[in-house]
Amino acid sequence: MKWFLIIISIVIVVLLSINITLRKNPQLGSIAIPDSEEWMGVYLKGKKIGYSYSAIKGVAAGYEIENRIKWDLFVMGARQTISAFVEAHTDSNFVLKDFYLDFQSPGDKKKVKGEFAGQRFHLELYANGEWRREERSVSEPPVLPDALEKILVNKGLKPGQKFSLSFFDPITQAVQKVEGEVVGLRPTTFQGKEVYATRIDLTVAGMPTSVWLDSTDEVIKHETSYGMVMIREDRAQALSEINPEEALDLIFLFRVKSDSVIDNPREISHLIVEMQNLDTEDLDLSDDVQRLVSRDPLILELDTRTILLDKSVLIPVKGGEDALKATIYIQCDAPAIISQAKQIAGDEGSAVIVAKRLVEWVYDNLEKKATASLPSATGVLRDRAGDCNEHAVLLAALGRAVGIPTKIYVGLVNLGDAFYYHAWNGMYLGRWVPVDATYGQFPADATHIKLKEGNIEEQVKVLKVVDRLKIKVKKFE
Known part of the structure; x- marks a missing residue:
């Protein structure tokens, strides 16, 4: 089974498409954040497999969000390069209005477009030379996660406070449940040094995941229970080449x-x-x-x-x-x-x-x-x-x-x-x-x-x- 595709799906879910629903259901209110970009190196069991890039830009009545990932994975000894690009538009509260996903891997290219109107979701998938259309209902319009930390900080979440999340995944077109808790300041390793950062624990599809924020409330690290880590890096570090000799074959790694x-x-x-x-x-x-x-x-x-x-x-x-x-x-x-x-x-x-x-x-x-x-x-x-x-x-x-x-x-x-x-x-x-x-x-x-x-x-x-x-x-x- 292509287990790495499920891993990719979960990571894309966490990075691209989380719909926030805080307990007691408070209103988000308008959130204003400056234009920004973020580069992260992606590592599996300590070995680099690729990078993730995210950018947020203010536009009329909302935001434009861009995400890119590129991973080199080894499956049964064969190198497989996987890339995904997402462009999305939101309102000023980061409520998703539309998105476009382009997914490419050896021998496979897919495009997905989605548009939200109230509780209706219009979906189009392009594969094999044709578009396939569907219409679905959602309980509420989703909110993208690129401002997840800003939203949590804006709501003044304190250590020990819990919240519930649900996310929409553009690849599987599904909504999954997430539970979270603000753990507070804890020691962690970042760029070879021990630092104190705010840890937020999430359970995504039953899988423990942690997000670490620095003193400026910027993400420095994502960690999963199975050894995948995403670390904030500069552009040159994130884009640095992968050493094939260090590659881990996913089929054997997760047996x-x-x-x-x-x-x-x-x-x-x-x-x-x-x-x-x-x-x-x-x-x-x-x-x-x-x-x-x-x-x-x-x-x-x-x-x-x-x-x-x-x-x-x-x-x-x-x-x-x-x-x-x-x-x-x-x-x-x-x-x-x-x-x-x-x-x-x-x-x-x-x-x-x-x-x-x-x-x-x-x-x-x-x-x-x-x-x-x-x-x-x-x-x-x-x-x-x-x-x-x-x-x-x-x-x-x-x-x-x-x-x-x-x-x-x-x-x-x-x-x-x-x-x-x-x-x-x-x-x-x-x-x-x-x-x-x-x-x-x-x-x-x-x-x-x-x-x-x-x-x-x-x-x-x-x-x-x-x-x-x-x-x-x-x-x-």
Whole structure:
């Protein structure tokens, strides 16, 4: 699974698009701040991976905000350069009026435009040569975070005071909850020296994050629980070259080592594991194959031997209708997707047989390669390449196009001596059946431990387990 994309999403969320809602719901009032710019170096486990740039400029009746990031990441030994540009306009209270996002990575370019009018949100995504439009509702217009610290200082928040936040992410187009607390002056390291700075603790999608402010209330550092740090630097420092010899491969960096080696994991049909340091809130740990045996200790049992495939279930399948809808990234209503799905299904009416054909087709027709992209089904169908996310998003679209409810699952899969973050699918065939087009498995083996299901906005909730989770294998066969 492209875990770094979720990391990128969270960081962009924190930097670009936080909607402030202080407890007791005070009015923000007009906030006047001078034009400014900020450069930050981005580091992972002490190794530099890129930079972030932010600028705020006063314009008529509000502000213009510009953000840029550029990161060099290594995935399975391949260097992947990712860049994002955001331009946004707000009113004088930093309430967002519109934004434009340009995201680029090897083999992938996407543009997103958004405009807010009251509680209505107009969204457009450009990918694969066409614009796709949606309209959504929001509880209140979002406020950008570039003035987050100014807003908090303006409200006179004191040490120990708590506040709640919700943020809008332009990449996932989702609203997530954040809780925060002003900790107060604490020692920290900045530019090689110990300094005292004001620490504000945030919990973003269940993941602890800290923001540090200097005596002038300017950000000097962002820290996450999994070792990503953003440090204020001058322009030359922030833009300095990355040393490839120091690079960390993200796939291996965030793997979960196992206490047992599982030989031939693709053949395992029964698995019992103890999950340690796992916060279960807002995760999806139980389904027709995966069972939560106990909470203390947290034991999961996965048993694919219980799967009975009923070939009499016909398409369109009744039940699971929410997993039939088109989304911005799962374009099951696109003509190219519908045409390909019908070609694969042929005249067959059995959902089980058609589902198996779809899994096999995706497995056979997609080149297996690590890609730093935000995959959309139409783009994957065109490019015919990618890793697990590409396989999962295309299978979801093809399944939905022929009337088989299909979800995206995210979690972990065993590769012998460790578990790796991964994406696969669940298809509703009278019951939910896990399948994995990356490995051509119908059904998927029992080492697929699901943590969350849903679209990309749900997948980010798994980030809280990164660099914390430990797995103890109790039994496998």
